Amino acid sequence: MADTQSQVHQETEMIPDHPEKVTLEGKNKFLGFWFFLGGETVLFASLIGTYLGLRGGTADGPGATDLFHLPLVFVMTMILLTSSLTSVFAVSAMHKGNMKGVLTWMWITVLLGATFLGFEIYEFYEYVHEGLGFTTSAFSGAFYTLVGTHGAHVAFGIGWILTLLIRYRNTGLTLTNAPKFYTAILYWHFIDVVWVFIFTVVYLLGIGG
Amino acid sequence: MSNQKSQSKSTLWDWLTTVDHKKVGILYLLGGAFFFVIAGIQAMLMRIQLMFPEASFLPYQSFNEMFTMHGTNMIFLAAMPLLFGFMNYIIPLQIGARDVAFPFLNALGFWFFLLGGIFVNLSFFLGDGPPDAGWTSYVPLASDQYAGSGLDFFVLGLQISGLGTLIGGINFLVTVINMRAPGMSMMRMPLFTWTSFVASMLILFAFPALTVGYLLLMLERLFGANFFIPDMGGNVVIWQHLFWIFGHPEVYILILPSFGIFSEVIATFAKKRLFGYTAMVFATLVIGFLGFMVWAHHMFTVGMGPIANAVFAVATMAIAVPTGIKIFNWLFTLWGGRIKINTANLFALAFIPSFVMGGVTGVMLAVSAANYQMHDTYFVVAHFHYVIVGGVVLALFSAAFYWWPRMFGYKLNEPLGKWFFWLFLIGFHLTFFFQHFLGLMGMPRRVASYLEGQGFSDMNFISSIGAFMMAIGFIFFLVNVFVSIRSGNPGADPWDGRTLEWTIPSPTPEYNFAQTPLTRDLDPLWYEKMHGDGRMKASEPLGDIHMPNATILPFLMAVGLFVSAFGFVYHNHWVAAGGIAFTFACMFVRSIKEDHGYHIHKEEILSDKEVE
């Protein structure tokens, strides 16, 4: 059995151009993750649909126009989009076999994500103080559930990428960890795209529409 | 967990830690059968109560709990897992694969399903009693103002088991796309694999809507949100949309794999290639697509307005077209064949007229203007039981008789099987046929009883008699399972099969295929029988086979969520958070430990072959 293990490691010495999609495990992970994101799309579509159905239901509580600070949300959006860009740099580093580049860019991505999350927590805190609690109205519940679910996804992504960064800080790029980084980056792009929809539907429509 | 083959400590440990798709498949069958029996007993209790007018066998509240849990258990925890059992065991064999794409996730999906299902049913013993708002759990009846803790068990347990189903669906999708043996192109795949593939696609896109529905209901019940409370700006119809956006595809998630089973059984026992294979695949895809376009036909009377009603009515009727294509293709598969009548095929043959009756009443219900008379009456009860029992349950029994020798190494007894078939089939029609009339004569569904002198008594009596026949028939099946054990191993190919699952030794080796087979046409085994020497050509030389390691983590992750769910129901947020944290911790362990599996060596495989 011992030689099996060393065999596996020997194989990983040679890193091809697309290390994330070389092994069958890597291919499966890659495809499976795309399907997973398909399911996530329906999840967010359902939440957005629910929000649209309930956004007029403010009962006696404050509504969207009373609350939303567009400049803050715009800054948050920019931060998150930038983090998507830095994760793209990580992929191109991966394709050059440059693990150091992957790690550096992913650290930056995580920091940007954490900044976004910090702003979001601040935003929620402000709204609660302005009288929009989770149980204030149907609108408030739908808002916190949609944006909060997105926030939870960001938090999970940060935890996931941090795990990878610490676990693989010294291993170099292998055929095992390349797909792991790649799927994490895919996930990160996905939550950024979802945010663009939330920004449009919740914030822009909330203030303009 | 290590890179060594884990030594089985005991049989129990072996099954708790298995990631073998065959064992996971059998676990699904056992779990599904368990809930099937529970739901069946609940059905019998209901039929006893409805046998006579104004009966007092069950209090109304108990009756309401019975039909809620009967539907929940049957749909979520019996029919789907039983199909998953066959899909798990058979799909990799049919496409010439040694494993599924994600063995770990596969086991995880099973344990989520099982513990989620057990959690829902624990409501019989804990809290305020089981859920009582119907399997659809429409709000506000399911909100905390009107329903007790049973609904908490319901939303939490089904979220966990739904997550398991979603994971299972993704696993099948990737397995079918990535794991096919050389020559097994998409258009050479057996129809069971095809239909399961499309059903998995539906799972992927339908279940998240349900998850959101249950999440919202949970947030409302446990954390005071107001999504469905009109006075707080909420809207109760949103729940119905979310539920049926899932709920209607769910019907096709159940029926499509069943169609696949019938296609396999009918082709095998008619000794003919499936008529119109391409049309069949195409029809499956169309049904899958249309399945998402018709959810609101469950809501014609909720006040959506004539435009929505008319559009959804026409869209729903359109589904009859691809379904009709399938029916006629089966009939013409039989046409000109040499039809062997055995239990597996009897179930498949009986399906055709039974299901057509369920289909035509479906079209009648789709007629929106007339639907106002039929909606939520016994007509609907009759319709969906004709579809689910006449389609899905007959398919499950057909599959059991057909694949039993492959999975367990012995054939089920034929005479007992025929007793089972006839009792069940006649009982089924007696139970449900007359319910069409009951509905049109004014009997609403979900009624705990009915008044004397309204003309409902005779038909309800007959219906209950039919239910008893079905139950007795099923006991014949259970007896059959044990009686037949000593009948001996019928070998690799007991039915003169056509597809790859019949090309490997029985019992199935752990690695399925010693050498991955080369597929040269649709029905690859039949092709080799007609054009070759009856054995599959190998597509690779004999070599070491890579296998995944067994692991207890999937089970532990499910236990984490199971414990967490108790925390939520009993408002103990430490337990709730602790359970989830434990699940995440297991996930973390899984993520940082690289598990490369182990190899079965060539010599071992060769010695297996000699024994054979």
Place this chain on the structure above:
Amino acid sequence: MRGVWRLLSFLAIMLFLAGCGQENLSALDPQGPVADMQFDLLMLSLLVMVFVVLVVVVIFIYVLIKYRERQGDTHIPKQVEGNHRLEIIWTTIPILLLLIIAVPNVVLTFDLADTEPEEDQDVLEVTVTGHQFWWEFEYPEYDIEAGQDLYIPTDTRVVFQLEASDVIHSFWVPALAGKQDTVPGITNEMWLEAEDEGIYQGRCTEFCGESHWLMDFNVIAVDPDTFEAWADSMANPPQELTEPQSEVAAEGRAIYEESCLSCHATAGEGGNPQGGPDLTNFGERSNIAGFLEFNEDNLEEWIRDPQKLKPGNSMPGFDHFDDDEMEALVEYMMGLKVQD
């Protein structure tokens, strides 16, 4: 044995009659234009569908007889791939059959949603509110309210505004029209007409809780003049209702004022929004609690323990009344009549 005989004799009857059910309850025996239209559409679709079933069953039986494996037969059937012409046939014909149903359905769906009356047609508006587990009927034009019994004039288009106070219910009078849901927070509309005088049974068809199956009501169709008279006296109830003449009834009235009036509005007095049905014309009800035969014994049983008869409704039991008190109360309530 009894079961078998019942079964056989019943099957025989079914063949001839196809079971239409009770005249005032069954959708198969329509008594008004809406139910008529729905019945016709139902029969049209049934006809088409029976044709489909027959085609399938005939081919099915033919195939089973002709191609069943005979003993000693070992031939290998010809492996047919398919047939394009056949595929086209069994795709096209079903589409045509569906069009036969779909077109009239679309037309009728819009007709039924259109509550505007035809020219010169009389209209009555009624607001229906579903409660666990009883029905409230308001007549806004007359400013009156009634519970459980819905009086309507014949040959008049009755337009309903459907609402619910707690959970979702569904308003169904099978002999007159298909159902519409009463949904909290939303007002739905539907209409129906009764051609003949009579009592038609109504049902709640959306599962609404413990006693859902007992949420029955009656539609009482009377000629328009009678209806006007009824509505007038409901709006201006006779004085005996609040000031009964007989001594026993007067005693009953006292108990009623103390124990019942806070929840049940009667002749313009009492009641509250969370309370039970208006009892102004209680003495003319067709049933007690919507489902029990209307007599004094059932009324007494109901008052003593409503939770036993209809569990989950909001009325408390009044088992503490002694027999004399109960007799007086029942006598008073049985006299709550607005018509002569």
